[in-house]
Amino acid sequence: MPVINRIAALADDMTAWRRHLHTIPELSFDCPKTAAFIKERLEEIGVDELHEGIAQTGMVAIINGQGAGDTIGLRADFDALPIPEETGVEYASTHPGKMHACGHDGHTAMLLGAAKYLAETRNFSGRVALIFQPAEEDGGGAEVMCQEGMMDTFGISQVYGIHNVPDFEFGKFMTTPGPIMAAVDMFTIHIKGRGGHGAMPHETADPVVAAAGMVQAIQTISSRNVHSAQEKVISVTQVHTGTASNIIPDTAMINGTVRTFDKDVQALIRRRMEEVVAGQAASYGVEAELDYEVGYPATVNAEAETAFAAQVAQEVVGEAKVDAAFPKVAGSEDFAYMLEERPGAYLFVGTGEGTGGLHHPKYNFNDEISPVGASFFARVVEIAQPVGGR
Template identity: 85%
Template sequence: MAVINRIADFAEDMTAWRRHLHTIPELSFDCPKTAAFIKERLEEIGVDEIHEGIAQTGIVAIINGTGDGQTVGLRADFDALPIEEETGVDYVSTHPGKMHACGHDGHTAMLLGAAKYMVETRNFSGRVALIFQPAEEDGGGAQVMCNEGMMDRFDIAEVYGIHNYPGAEFGAFYTTPGPIMAAVDMFTITINGRGGHGAMPHETADPVVAACGMVQAIQTIVSRNTPSASEKVISVTQIHTGSASNIVPDTAMINGTIRTFDKDVQALIRRRMEEIVAGQAASYGVEASLDYEVGYPATVNAPAETAKAADVARKVVGDAKVDDAFPKVAGSEDFAYMLEERPGAYLFLGAGEGAGLHHPKYNFNDEVAPVGASFFAQLVEQLQPAAK
């Protein structure tokens, strides 16, 4: 495995940075301690510029190369999750009810490690924009950073990101051109009927029966309305109604999630949801409203940039450990907003055995950090060779 020797030399630094971040998990945009720690490390490393306050606590740092060239963006998210930690490690979260259960502490350590190496060597042309982003888990921090003009402000031409992948082969990279992660939408249906005695249902407009009908009809969108070859998921995850065995309630609520990879399929599903809710409400004699919330778009890798990233990954870990035709993942990622503004690629990095993402026993594997940092550094060096 061709981890850069100099990066391997300060692997202990990356571990220390990561474990400190693990003790101070913060949520969404409200990450002042995390941002302050990142700024302190960037100042120690000696980057050329530090720009704070983007999307509230986000940071963009600039490293200048040895000659003219474009700016490559490298992104690490740094927010945590509202989960009570159960790892038992000696650097456990000191913030009750919050933990780094998705490895964003590790992503940040990897990017800081790459930054330290690139500042020391400057073995590239142009510039690197180090993007430290809040609110990936909740709030769409990537979208906010883009809406605040980050791409134009720092003249970013391409953008790349990594996410650790517990349970996958240690040090292996996984990516694919085109959609790699799904768009995520959420829906809530509120049904207003007319309650009454369970022994006299003919005097009611039963929202429970209407809810059952709607759920059944919604399932036909996938099986009967969308192309069979398109990849999509509609999951009804909540139904809330009623209070007693002998009372027909007045109201019912249905909630769920939709995952798609194609905007036309996404639009079709939304239209059919609206038609089904209206039609089923009329047929059952109730009133119903659909609250359809459009979430993160699909994460779509640019083919040329994905090929470049996969080539660099092969140089770091070898051909056998790079899968550049990885199946799409139905999870979502707000890095999608950055890829909508600039070409680039998103990759998964295998972290070996361990608890899965968003699990209270999850813990980032520090041994994989030098691999991710080496990928970031070699990506910049290959995309923008140093002036001779």
């Protein structure tokens, strides 16, 4: 069964919804216009319950199926990014300095399309919980929704999400059991030395040399402390210090990111970074403080649910267009918090060429993929929870 005919007929609606959302991008948890638009569409669709104000502007809509059964969760994020738009499209952002540069407007349109179909047909048992989430890009909206009891309140038993991927084959689904996206941590090192004249370095405690030593030493954590088979990334991305060529400064700052897929590896890197910073500071005669910020955890797909999701995707787009052993991605995703609470799966779907890279000012979601994503969402529900049981 390919794209569902009724959902294909909703393509124009999904395009219109997505493009309207594209004009009103909002950031983090502060998404009142976006939430109001989603609420209006859900009320028109005729969901059975609508619960607002979860993680400030998030919401969960419930559609009842036929007879008793579990509640399956489907998630779409809807926040934008602080990027000035450069697409030139007629439906470009009307909010200066903000744009939907990651396709969350498209994710929302796909879930709304699935909602309309599911509310019309109700060809499933139990319930479906449609999760519309703010603050994926910044703030961890998924974590907040879970902390506020969403999974227990609505009795969600499993949960699924998808993300568009530009410049990948149109309609190709990609996923994998186990970790699919990395945990993301950020570190900042503040170095305090004693500045002076560049011609008299012996009278100083040079933070620049100390910073250079720390950057080099930090890189050895990957190569000398973590097993070579363990996937990890440690990247120093900023070094700030100094004001002039003949002045040794008092201070320096180092900043970077750590990406891991295993909690033990994450803990090891953090411990070794603390030791390296302390040791390097002592060797260069400076003071140093490490600020290590633990971010989103790794996104870990449940094995059975991932196999099921891949099966559903094969039904929608064909076996040749589903990669169920896709390599891990070092990017991060706060859907991880939902997968920590309930089994489920996260998938990528290719949107074809010419749509621009994610987080780029010229990015534009390909509306032609919406019926594919909406059909996937709908069939997950219908197959997982058939009328009359398995």
